[in-house]
Amino acid sequence: MAEPDSPPEASRFDPVFLNARREAWLILMAWAVCLIWTVGYSAVAGYGVAYEEVSIILGMPGWVFWGVLVPWIAATLFSVWFGLSYIADDDLGADEDDEASHG
Amino acid sequence: MADGANPALVMFLLYTLVVFALAWFAHRVLSKKAFLSEYFLGSRGLGMVALALTFGATSASAGSFAGFPSLIYAHGWVLALWIASYMIFPLCGMGLLGKRLNQVARKTGAITVPDVLRERFESKALALISTLLMAFMLTIYLIPQFTLATLIMEQLLGEAALYQRAAMGLASVAGGLMPGGVSAEYVLGLLLFAVLVVLYTTFGGFRAVVWTDVLQGFVMIVGVLVMLVLALAQVGGLPAATQRLAQMTPPRLGEVVFETPIPAPATGHRIPSDTWFTLADETTSALRLFRINQPALIAPGDTRSAAIKAVEITTPQEIADMLGRFETGAPPPLPARVQPRLVAMAEYVHGAGRKGVYVTAPGPSATEADGFLPLGLAVSFFVFWALSGTGQPGNMIRLMAFDSAATLKRAIASLSVYFALIYFPLVIIFCCARVLAPGLDQTPDRIMPVMAFLLSDGAHVPWLAGLLIAAPFAAAMSTVDSFMLMISSSVVRDVYQQNVNPQASERTIKRMSYACTLVIGIVATGGALYPPQFLQYIIVFTGGGLAVAFLGPMTLALYWPRFNKTGALASMIGGFLAYLALYIAGFVLYGGTSPVRPLGFDPLIWGFAASLLFAWIGTVATPPPPERLVRKFFYREG
Numbered sequence: 001m002a003e004p005d006s007p008p009e010a011s012r013f014d015p016v017f018l019n020a021r022r023e024a025w026l027i028l029m030a031w032a033v034c035l036i037w038t039v040g041y042s043a044v045a046g047y048g049v050a051y052e053e054v055s056i057i058l059g060m061p062g063w064v065f066w067g068v069l070v071p072w073i074a075a076t077l078f079s080v081w082f083g084l085s086y087i088a089d090d091d092l093g094a095d096e097d098d099e100a101s102h103g
Numbered sequence: 104m105a106d107g108a109n110p111a112l113v114m115f116l117l118y119t120l121v122v123f124a125l126a127w128f129a130h131r132v133l134s135k136k137a138f139l140s141e142y143f144l145g146s147r148g149l150g151m152v153a154l155a156l157t158f159g160a161t162s163a164s165a166g167s168f169a170g171f172p173s174l175i176y177a178h179g180w181v182l183a184l185w186i187a188s189y190m191i192f193p194l195c196g197m198g199l200l201g202k203r204l205n206q207v208a209r210k211t212g213a214i215t216v217p218d219v220l221r222e223r224f225e226s227k228a229l230a231l232i233s234t235l236l237m238a239f240m241l242t243i244y245l246i247p248q249f250t251l252a253t254l255i256m257e258q259l260l261g262e263a264a265l266y267q268r269a270a271m272g273l274a275s276v277a278g279g280l281m282p283g284g285v286s287a288e289y290v291l292g293l294l295l296f297a298v299l300v301v302l303y304t305t306f307g308g309f310r311a312v313v314w315t316d317v318l319q320g321f322v323m324i325v326g327v328l329v330m331l332v333l334a335l336a337q338v339g340g341l342p343a344a345t346q347r348l349a350q351m352t353p354p355r356l357g358e359v360v361f362e363t364p365i366p367a368p369a370t371g372h373r374i375p376s377d378t379w380f381t382l383a384d385e386t387t388s389a390l391r392l393f394r395i396n397q398p399a400l401i402a403p404g405d406t407r408s409a410a411i412k413a414v415e416i417t418t419p420q421e422i423a424d425m426l427g428r429f430e431t432g433a434p435p436p437l438p439a440r441v442q443p444r445l446v447a448m449a450e451y452v453h454g455a456g457r458k459g460v461y462v463t464a465p466g467p468s469a470t471e472a473d474g475f476l477p478l479g480l481a482v483s484f485f486v487f488w489a490l491s492g493t494g495q496p497g498n499m500i501r502l503m504a505f506d507s508a509a510t511l512k513r514a515i516a517s518l519s520v521y522f523a524l525i526y527f528p529l530v531i532i533f534c535c536a537r538v539l540a541p542g543l544d545q546t547p548d549r550i551m552p553v554m555a556f557l558l559s560d561g562a563h564v565p566w567l568a569g570l571l572i573a574a575p576f577a578a579a580m581s582t583v584d585s586f587m588l589m590i591s592s593s594v595v596r597d598v599y600q601q602n603v604n605p606q607a608s609e610r611t612i613k614r615m616s617y618a619c620t621l622v623i624g625i626v627a628t629g630g631a632l633y634p635p636q637f638l639q640y641i642i643v644f645t646g647g648g649l650a651v652a653f654l655g656p657m658t659l660a661l662y663w664p665r666f667n668k669t670g671a672l673a674s675m676i677g678g679f680l681a682y683l684a685l686y687i688a689g690f691v692l693y694g695g696t697s698p699v700r701p702l703g704f705d706p707l708i709w710g711f712a713a714s715l716l717f718a719w720i721g722t723v724a725t726p727p728p729p730e731r732l733v734r735k736f737f738y739r740e741g
Contacts, residue, residue: 012738012739013737013738013739014736014737014738014739014740015739016202016203016206017203017662017736017737019202020202020203020206020661020662021203021662023198023202024198024199024200024662027194027195027198027199028199030191030194031188031191031194031195031489034187034188034190034191034485035188035482035485035486038184038187038188038190038485039184039187039478039481039482039485042184042464042481043464043478043481046181046184046463046464047463047464047465047478048463049459049463050459051349051458051459051460051462051463052459054349054459054462054463056342056345056346058341059340059341059342059344059345060180060183060341060345060531061180061345061462061463063463063464064180064183064184067184068183068184068187068190068527069183069527071187071190072187072190072523072527073523075190075191075194075519076190076519076520076523078194079191079193079194079515079516079519080516080519080520082194082198082515083194083198083511083512083513083514083515083516083519084512084513084516087198087202087508087511087512087515088508089508089509089512090202090206090508091508092202092205092206092209092507092508093206093209093210094209095147095209095212
């Protein structure tokens with residue numbers, strides 16, 4: 001069976017499918033980056049630390065600030081950019097039922 | 104407090120009126136459009152605000168506003184890590200499947216999730232299995248949602264004299280019919296909630312559910328942001344709260360009995376819940392400070408109460424501060440000659456006597472030796488929230504209902520900001536709650552309403568409590584209505600219309616849909632009359648099970664042309680059974696609700712891995728799908 005990655009086949013595939021698949025890969029990569037950043041940083045700076053060593057930044061433990069709040073802000077900004085600018089504005093087609101009832 | 108002045112009651116009545124008005128308008132729209140598509144999918148016409156808020160409100164169940172705050176209160180700042188994957192959930196939940204699922208649903212005229220699977224694979228068996236699995240799991244899921252909503256309702260209305268009179272009336276009329284172990288107040292709250300939610304869902308369909316979700320979405324965010332400002336103001340700023348948390352050591356939890364040397368008088372002795380008392384330490388003669396988390400009663404003629412839950416504060420600074428809040432420097436005295444006697448007090452298994460456990464990971468735990476959130480579980484939860492949310496059929500159905508890609512794009516952006524403004528502030532608010540309302544560690548599920556009243560009273564704005572408590576109630580309601588409608592759509596569309604009576608008239612379908620929504624509401628109400636234990640575990644188990652069963656098959660169905668019917672069936676059944684097996688193994692080995700977690704990872708991760716593995720094996724071991732199906736779903740038209 002033809003796979004959509006082979007160049008001659010790509011033109012036969014539905015552009016909504018190809019766009020959505022490309023966007024899905026990027027979303028999975030963004031999720032993986034968030035996982036590594038958040039859990040990775042927290043593992044190093046938040047686990048097994050004596051309370052005297054915990055810094056406080058903007059009123060919260062430093063590891064929460066750098067390991068959760070900052071990536072959360074970054075992920076939100078990325079999501080806003082991704083939603084508003086990156087996702088292709090594809091035509092998703094008409095509803096089959098509507099077509100049937102109108103036509 | 105007089106009925107008319109009860110702010111919570113007034114707020115609740117206003118809220119109910121608005122919900123019914125929305126259902127009435129939705130019903131008017133429904134009468135002008137094709138029934139099935141409108142009733143179950145709002146004619147695929149959701150705009151940006153509706154899509155973002157219905158997705159957000161449905162995802163934020165009662166657990167977000169009852170269970171999550173209680174966990175923050177009990178374990179501190181580590182909950183920021185526990186919930187952290189909500190930072191990326193809107194992008195995953197809407198962006199991963201949204202556009203393709205909406206396109207495929209339009210192409211096939213699908214209005215339910217099993218509809219999509221049946222059309223994609225031309226398999227009635229797959230649709231039927233997925234319908235049964237979904238209906239079964241969602242009905243179980245509804246029961247704890249009804250129970251949690253009723254508990255919130257009791258908190259919301261319990262102090263109103265009208266409510267108490269109605270409950271007494273119910274007890275006198277139907278007391279003999281009530282199940283053991285539940286109060287008349289609980290049954291009344293359950294009936295009120297059930298009638299409200301079943302009526303407007305049945306009457307208004309998907310559009311009513313979405314419109315009320317939008318209302319509830321606004322109520323939730325306003326409630327959270329107002330609480331945030333009040334909590335920070337009353338605690339003296341976040342740095343002060345975190346510094347206090349850093350000094351805290353976990354409390355001791357146990358039981359206490361109240362005794363009197365002479366039998367109690369005809370009125371008995373009643374010691375209200377949350378009463379403070381002190382005892383002198385036998386060796387050092389220092390003061391020990393306790394708070395009871397349940398009311399105690401010494402019945403007339405008796406000399407002792409039953410054993411009730413109590414919490415001992417262990418941080419010297421906290422004890423001094425708390426005693427300083429009392430006018431006399433000591434808790435108000437107990438009734439004359441009544442003395443407390445400790446039955447048992449236990450230390451936390453992880454974190455006892457250690458400062459800093461509330462500001463570091465893995466967080467203190469009364470029962471787990473490795474602490475609340477060991478690293479393996481932190482990874483699991485990061486995977487869990489994003490994947491579990493994406494795989495929920497309740498979220499998928501919303502992705503089939505929006506009107507254009509432009510709507511999806513704006514909804515992803517809006518929901519990302521919305522969740523950031525709800526979940527991280529909740530962590531801050533309930534870290535402050537540890538400082539503002541100490542000693543509730545044995546009944547932390549009450550912390551949300553307790554904080555609502557505390558913050559409102561502190562700000563001298565008592566009516567605000569009604570709004571703040573309406574937020575968790577709205578969260579429960581928006582989840583329940585969506586799931587009821589989804590179960591009935593699956594049963595009517597995928598079982599009745601596809602397998603029993605394909606020629607059913609619109610009139611028959613309409614009656615079936617109304618009846619089905621009503622019956623599901625009644626079944627869930629009946630289940631909640633016997634409130635199950637371990638509510639949060641049922642929610643986690645059913646939510647995870649649905650995600651494991653649906654995420655793999657749906658994702659591959661949309662993105663892998665070679666994926667076939669056998670692979671989809673193997674993925675759905677294999678993933679779910681692997682997930683279920685780890686829970687059954689946990690029950691057999693540990694005798695409780697904790698599943699087996701190989702390598703420290705949650706069953707959802709293993710179930711999802713099994714789902715993908717079975718999908719691959721099932722697909723490559725059998726012939727490819729028919730070329731016309733691949734052309735239909737993956738190729739350009741024409």
